[in-house]
Structures are given as C-alpha cells and as structure tokens.
Amino acid sequence: MVNFLHRAKAALSPVSAHATEIEVSHGKGCYLVDTKGKAYLDFTSGLGVCSTGHCHPEVVSAIQNQAASLIHGCLGIVYYEPPIALAEKIGQILGGSETNLTSIFFTQSGSEAMETAIKLAKYVTKKHKLVAFRGGFHGRTLGALSVTTSKEKYRAGYEPLLEGVSFFPYPYCYRCPWGRERATCEVYCADHELAPYLEALDNQVAAVIIEPVLGEGGYTFAPKEFIQKLVQKCREKGILVIFDEIQSGIGKTGTWFAFQQLDVAPDIVTIAKGIGSGLPLGACVSTPEIMNQWTKGAHGGTYGGNPVTCAAGLASLKVIEKALPAVAGLGKLVLERLQSELKDHPFVGEIRGQGLMIGIELVTDKVAKTPGVELVKTVLKKCLDQYLIVVSCGIEDNVIRLIPPLTITESELHKGLDILISVIHELH
Ligand SMILES: Cc1ncc(COP(=O)(O)O)c(C=O)c1O
Structure with a gap:
C-alpha cells in the first residue's frame, strides 16, 4: 500500500507545509527516487541536511554498526564513545587559538540548539534581553521563534513570545x-x-544573535566588515555573540563554517542540519570559560549525544572533509554559469552565493526590485516537471535557493543548471 499522499493527508497533521507531492521510495547520492521508479535530481538536500548526499554508504554503515552495538544509554547516566569523539572533532574544527570553541552540548534539532544557546547566554550573563536580526530564522520552538522574523505566519498566533527581544535590520545589501x-x-x-x-x-542585553548568511530569509551574505564591527561592539559592551550556522555551517559555503571567512570569533555557535546527514543532530558550541559557568543540571535532555546520531555525525564529517576542498570551486562554477547566462535576464535581480549555498533573486521589475513571487513559483513547478527539485526562500519567497549535496559532481550540477536556466529563460 503506497499512496503516501492520500494517507499522509488523513494521518499527519496538516500544519506542516509540503513543497512537492512527490512520493519517495528511496534516495541515493543527489537523487530521490519516487515510488514509480522516477529519479529526481535533488538540489535541496532535504533542506540543507543531506550534504553527504542521500544514504551515503559510509554514513549508512556507521549508523548500522552503531545501532547494532548501542542505540541509547543516556549521557545523563553513562558515557560512550560517539558523542565524545564527535565533540572532539567539532572542537578541532572550531577551536583555533582565536576562538577556543571546544565545549559542546548536543541537541536533536536546530531549534533546540538555539534554545540551548539562548539559555546559556542568559544564564552566564545574568541578563535577559536579546538582539536579533529582521528576516532571521532560528526555529519554531518558543525561544527560537522569539528571535525569528523571516515570515509573519511563523509568529502569528503565538505571541506574546519571550520578552526583551529587539530586532535590527539585516544588512541585506x-x-x-x-x-x-x-x-x-x-x-x-x-x-x-x-x-x-x-x-x-x-x-541588560545577554546576546546578539545573527545568521552570518541569512538562510530562510533569502540567501544573502552579511558584509564581513559589518560582522566584524558587530562582534567588536558586542565585546566592548559585554554582550555575547551567537552565530546561527545551522544552515550555513558544515561546509556549505566552502569552509567548515561561514564565519571562518570573516576573521571573527563568536562566543557561541549553533549547528544542525548538515552535521547529521538526516539523523536528528544539532549542537550548541561555546568556549570552556562560558560553558563552565553553567551549573551542572541547569540544562540537559534525554537524547542529546545519542550514540547513533553522533556516529552518523562523525561519518558525515569524514565524508565532508574529503568533499570540502572542492566546494568553493563547484560554487564558483555555478555562479559563473548563472552570471553568464542569466545576469541580463529581465527578471533576475541578483545572483549571489558562497560555495554551494546559492540564491537567485527574481523580480518583476529590476529598478523597483518588485519581488517576483509568482515567477519563482513557476520556476519551481517547471523544474519539478523536468525532475529537478528546487525550493525557494526569502521574506517574500522570491529567491530560488540552491543547496545541493556537497558531494555533487560537476556533471550533476550542470544537468540541474541546464534545466533551471532553460526554465528561467522561458519566463515572460
Ligand atoms: C539558520 C537556521 N536556524 C535554525 C533552524 C531550525 O532548525 P530545525 O528545523 O532543525 O529546528 C533552521 C532550519 O531551517 C535554520 O535554517
């Protein structure tokens, strides 16, 4: 009995949005295969999650091996290898002498990583206010939602949220x-x-929270000098800086983290999505000096540091480590092709990207920059007709968002771009 669509409508809460109605049987590499055997090229990686591609054999085998030896023990009760080894690895990636980000708390999602970061910042500073950026997306749980403004509908019906949050415009150039x-x-x-x-x-401000790359809000990149001045100002005022790298982290921009291209050091970094290749894994990372101020038991959870998710995390990082040196070049290839073939298109407002995190902002009028919301819908639908899955982002949903797996080949990239570019050329 397949009929996922029909059964999902009856059995799953209708609150979750669905970008497509594809009924998937399995995934492999950059492809999702539907129940009729048709393969779709997936330029979404399951919303920035499957950076190793679907079901990478090394990740699958790490999950299988770990599941056969220990599925859960609870870090609140005993110790085991995977979360410790994964934390050590993240510490190596993040903990240069400038940053010292080597103390890690594992979570099950990005939202929970943000909850953790917010609680940590409040606890250690003994202050309660937060500053976030307009257009930011940090998650759906109440704390993370309190600093999220990327779409009005995310907050509508839930206010009042956390008090003491103020918003500054994102430097959306x-x-x-x-x-x-x-x-x-x-x-x-x-x-x-x-x-x-x-x-x-x-x-009374505990922390400033920013995505160095605005993800859901439109795949736009904060200028380096802006972030540097933000961090410097916060340091002067004793405000902690939280970088949400849940979407932009783990290699997507060509370095492990986007902030590593900005010559700055945050106090806290949040991670999720790409680290788990699809298993529910997130992390809140900070310095030992900050983490050590958190009283034992002041935060916790039943599943954080789960052996299977952390084994998947370790295997994912190994795969991404091998793929990482090519990411900047692959991104350049995409940007150059998009620029040369689409730059002068009347509906293409801006093409921007770093590594394999690329946005194409469509507008109906290049001077007025009127968001091309319907244009984007048309592009996504026509791409899907040709078996390419692409999603949008942006406050107005007028940005085509490309986040293919980091393991994608040049020929797979070109195959997707051939479809996308021809569909955009058909717009009128
Ligand atoms: C930048 C950012 N922060 C937080 C989140 C929330 O993560 P999750 O959906 O795993 O709770 C997301 C998810 O899209 C995100 O892109």
Missing part, C-alpha cells in the same frame, strides 16, 4: 534597509546605524 548602494556605502550601516543602536541599549 541588494535591498539595503538604509537605501545605500553597496559599491559606495563603505558599510555605512555598521558605523552609522548599528553602532549607535548598540550604544543606546541598556546593559
């Missing part, structure tokens, strides 16, 4: 909130807007 031109602005926002804003805050 294509749509500069301060009406400046990127080429000439000299990061006006950092000195003239952000600095006085932070200056005016009272001394």
Whole structure:
C-alpha cells in the first residue's frame, strides 16, 4: 500500500507545509527516487541536511554498526564513545587559538540548539534581553521563534513570545534597509546605524544573535566588515555573540563554517542540519570559560549525544572533509554559469552565493526590485516537471535557493543548471 499522499493527508497533521507531492521510495547520492521508479535530481538536500548526499554508504554503515552495538544509554547516566569523539572533532574544527570553541552540548534539532544557546547566554550573563536580526530564522520552538522574523505566519498566533527581544535590520545589501548602494556605502550601516543602536541599549542585553548568511530569509551574505564591527561592539559592551550556522555551517559555503571567512570569533555557535546527514543532530558550541559557568543540571535532555546520531555525525564529517576542498570551486562554477547566462535576464535581480549555498533573486521589475513571487513559483513547478527539485526562500519567497549535496559532481550540477536556466529563460 503506497499512496503516501492520500494517507499522509488523513494521518499527519496538516500544519506542516509540503513543497512537492512527490512520493519517495528511496534516495541515493543527489537523487530521490519516487515510488514509480522516477529519479529526481535533488538540489535541496532535504533542506540543507543531506550534504553527504542521500544514504551515503559510509554514513549508512556507521549508523548500522552503531545501532547494532548501542542505540541509547543516556549521557545523563553513562558515557560512550560517539558523542565524545564527535565533540572532539567539532572542537578541532572550531577551536583555533582565536576562538577556543571546544565545549559542546548536543541537541536533536536546530531549534533546540538555539534554545540551548539562548539559555546559556542568559544564564552566564545574568541578563535577559536579546538582539536579533529582521528576516532571521532560528526555529519554531518558543525561544527560537522569539528571535525569528523571516515570515509573519511563523509568529502569528503565538505571541506574546519571550520578552526583551529587539530586532535590527539585516544588512541585506541588494535591498539595503538604509537605501545605500553597496559599491559606495563603505558599510555605512555598521558605523552609522548599528553602532549607535548598540550604544543606546541598556546593559541588560545577554546576546546578539545573527545568521552570518541569512538562510530562510533569502540567501544573502552579511558584509564581513559589518560582522566584524558587530562582534567588536558586542565585546566592548559585554554582550555575547551567537552565530546561527545551522544552515550555513558544515561546509556549505566552502569552509567548515561561514564565519571562518570573516576573521571573527563568536562566543557561541549553533549547528544542525548538515552535521547529521538526516539523523536528528544539532549542537550548541561555546568556549570552556562560558560553558563552565553553567551549573551542572541547569540544562540537559534525554537524547542529546545519542550514540547513533553522533556516529552518523562523525561519518558525515569524514565524508565532508574529503568533499570540502572542492566546494568553493563547484560554487564558483555555478555562479559563473548563472552570471553568464542569466545576469541580463529581465527578471533576475541578483545572483549571489558562497560555495554551494546559492540564491537567485527574481523580480518583476529590476529598478523597483518588485519581488517576483509568482515567477519563482513557476520556476519551481517547471523544474519539478523536468525532475529537478528546487525550493525557494526569502521574506517574500522570491529567491530560488540552491543547496545541493556537497558531494555533487560537476556533471550533476550542470544537468540541474541546464534545466533551471532553460526554465528561467522561458519566463515572460
Ligand atoms: C539558520 C537556521 N536556524 C535554525 C533552524 C531550525 O532548525 P530545525 O528545523 O532543525 O529546528 C533552521 C532550519 O531551517 C535554520 O535554517
């Protein structure tokens, strides 16, 4: 009995949105195969999760081996290898002398990693206020939702949320909130807007939370100087800096973490998605100095550091370590092709990306920059008709979001781009 669609409608809560109605039988590499045997090229990686591709053999075998020896023990009761080995590995990746981000708390999701980060920041600073950025997405649980503004419908019906949260405009350069031109602005926002804003805050702010790459909000990249000035200002004021790298981390931008290209060190980093290849795994990472201020038992959970998810995490990091040196080059190839074939298209407002995290912002009018919401819907539908799965992002949902697995080959990338580019050319 297949008929997933019909049964899902009857049995699953209708609250979850579905980008497609594809009924999947299995996945392999960059492909999802439906129940009729048709293979779809998946440029979404299950929303930025399967960076090793679907069912990578090394990840599958790590999960199988671990499941056969220990599925759960509870870190609150005993110790076992996978979470410790994975934490050591993350510490090696993140813990250079500048950052010292070597103390890790494991979670089951990105939202829970954000809850952990928020609780940690409040606990150690003994302050309760938070600053987040407009358009940011940090999750659906109540704390994470309190700092999320990427879509109104996420918050509607749940307010009041956490008190003491204020929002600053994200430096979305294509749509500069301060009406400046990127080429000439000299990061006006950092000195003239952000600095006085932070200056005016009272001394009750525990943390500033930012995605160095705005994910759900539109695949836009905060300027390096902006982030540097933000971190510097926070340091001066004793405010902790939390980087949400749940979407942008684990190799997607060509380095393990996007912030590693920015010459800054946050106090706390959140991770999820790509680290688990699909198993529910997230982490909140900070320095031992900060983590050591958290009283034993002040936070915890039954499943955090689960042996099977952490074994999947370790195997995923090994696969990604091998793929990582090629990611920047693959991203360049995509950007160059998109630029050369689409730059002058009347509906293509901006093409932007780093590594394999790429956005194409569609507009109906290049001067007014009117969001091309229907255009994007048409593109996604037509790509699907040709067996390419692509999703959108953006506050207005007018950005085509490309996040293929990091293990993708050049020929698979070109195959997808052939379809995407021809579909965009058909727009009128
Ligand atoms: C930047 C960012 N933060 C947090 C989350 C929430 O993660 P999860 O869906 O695993 O709770 C997401 C998910 O899309 C995300 O992209």
